[in-house]
Amino acid sequence: MSECRVGKAIAAVAGLARGAKPSRREARREAIMQAATQLFVEKGYGATSLNDVVRLSGGSLSTLYDMFGNKAGLFQAIxxxxxxxMTGLFDHPDVHSRPVGEALTEHGTRLLSVLVADDTVAAMRTVIAEALQFPELAQVFYESGPIQGRQRVAGYLAEQMRRGVLRTDDPVEAAADFCHLVIRDAQMNAIMGLPYPDTAAAITRQVGHAVEQFLRMYRADGAAQPAANLPGTAA
Structure with a gap:
């Protein structure tokens, strides 16, 4: 069995994250989620018990139940x-005052870095393999992952439309367009073992191109053009 390098997605965005040092409870929660991710990948969702998770992560079963409720709740939390x-950028109060291209580039980099990280790809393979036996697994993944993520992007884009930076349009559709431009076939290729942007430079190029194309589609007429080329775009 190949090694599941749990934590690669977290490392991929560590340089972009802005936050306080986690509390002891938050650190315990993170340890449980990392252990569960590893076990879900190695053994499968159905074959993994919460006792397995506790043995790997340490702590107690009562703490796990208190934090997550049950195995489905643990998977949803992950x-x-x-x-x-991927969307933590939008929690910062100054996000709407930043140049839209800069904010979208940071979000796109977070998004693509996490989606092609080894542990995310391995988890996706698990979801695909067990979706028929555990349909709730796929439903939880879809609602707590892609849907929630696009809603956050749509909220940001709606405010940029209100400010006149982007042309008025359906922000939900615009969010879907942006995510598709960023991801393209990268995650599917990673899942299938085909070539994908697996370096920081490759991710920067793909995200830069996506942001450039998105702004061509959605920038409002008369809105200020960026002072410099976005990362990854041609001069």
Whole structure:
């Protein structure tokens, strides 16, 4: 069995994250989620028990139940946490005052870095393999991952439309367009073992191109053009 390098997605965005040192409870929660991710990948969702998770992560079963409720709740928390890693940019009060291209580039970099990280790809393979036996697994993943993520992007884009930076349009559709431009076939290729942007430079190029194309589609007429080329775009 190949090694599941748990934590690679977190490392991928560590340089972008802005936050306080986690509390002891938050650190315990993170340890449980990392252990569960590893076990879900190695053994499968159905074959993993909460006792397995506790043995790997340490702590107690009562703490796990208190934090997550049950195994489905633990899986949902893992997916939601990954989504928050990708969309945490939008929690900052100054996000709407930043140049839209700069903010979208940071979000796109977070998004693509997490989606092609080894542990995310391995978890996706698990979801695909067990979706028929555990349909709730796929439903939880879809609602707590892609849907939640696009809603966060749509909220940001709606405010930029209100400010006249982007042309008025359906922000939900615009968010879907942006995510598709960033991801393209990268995650599917990673899942299937085909070539994908697996270096920081490759991710920067793909995200830069996506942001450039998105702004061509949605920038409002008369809105200020960026003072410099976005990362990854041609001069």
């Amino acid at each position: 997916v939601t946490h990954r989504c928050e890693m």
